[in-house]
Amino acid sequence: xxxxxxxxxxxxxxxxxxxxxxxxxxxxxxxxxxxxxxxxxxxxxxxxxxxxxxxxxxxxxxxxxxxxxxxxxxxxxxxxxxxxxxxxxxxxxxxxxxxxxxxxxxxxxxxxxxxxxxxxxxxxxxxxxxxxxxxxxxxxxxxxxxxxxxxxxxxxxxxxxxxxxxxxxxxxxxxxxxxxxxxxxxxxxxxxxxxxxxxxxxxxxxxxxxxxxxxxxxxxxxxxxxxxxxxxxxxxxxxxx
Numbered sequence: 001x002x003x004x005x006x007x008x009x010x011x012x013x014x015x016x017x018x019x020x021x022x023x024x025x026x027x028x029x030x031x032x033x034x035x036x037x038x039x040x041x042x043x044x045x046x047x048x049x050x051x052x053x054x055x056x057x058x059x060x061x062x063x064x065x066x067x068x069x070x071x072x073x074x075x076x077x078x079x080x081x082x083x084x085x086x087x088x089x090x091x092x093x094x095x096x097x098x099x100x101x102x103x104x105x106x107x108x109x110x111x112x113x114x115x116x117x118x119x120x121x122x123x124x125x126x127x128x129x130x131x132x133x134x135x136x137x138x139x140x141x142x143x144x145x146x147x148x149x150x151x152x153x154x155x156x157x158x159x160x161x162x163x164x165x166x167x168x169x170x171x172x173x174x175x176x177x178x179x180x181x182x183x184x185x186x187x188x189x190x191x192x193x194x195x196x197x198x199x200x201x202x203x204x205x206x207x208x209x210x211x212x213x214x215x216x217x218x219x220x221x222x223x224x225x226x227x228x229x230x231x232x233x234x235x236x237x238x239x240x241x
Contacts, residue, residue, distance in 0.1 A: 003064035031142035035149040058139035061211040069134035077129040080114025081219040088222040105225035108218040128212040165239040170220035172227040174211035
């Protein structure tokens, strides 16, 4: 759902929490709701265990963080998706996440080489990635707020935290040129590069339902190939901590 204008319910009642709140973002709101719920539960029944299912919209599309989070990643993805795959695999090996002799799969079908794009196209695609990264960092921040609140309540040492990263591999629904409105894909309509370029300044805001190009989906599934909707490891592998 839109992080700026979400379709949400409080219990069974539809609510519009963004009305009169121009800075509203759903990601912050659900963290606030989670914190308030645990505090209320502990106030009413301090000895009773609690179960909290905290499920942010991130990083599913649309990618809609506050601007300050996007700004943190300016220029961080100018190297493109081919280089990013190499950098990611090197880190995975260093951390012991994959075996030391792991090799990258070939570039997934239909994905152009990053160096085949012109400067304007690279700027657009890199910015779509900066928005995504900002969205992820914003979500990490708000999840951290929930954990910090548990610590303040004296509950951290008595709480088991299970983190599940999504329900599929990175998503390729943005198509080859990314999307300012993912509903185009859902209705079988192609995205238009020129239109995307014209909407660059609006990406991540209330006027877009944006998604990155599928070259980034390939990179996020390193070292595997393909992405969501395909039964390769890149489509079905997820992290659980």
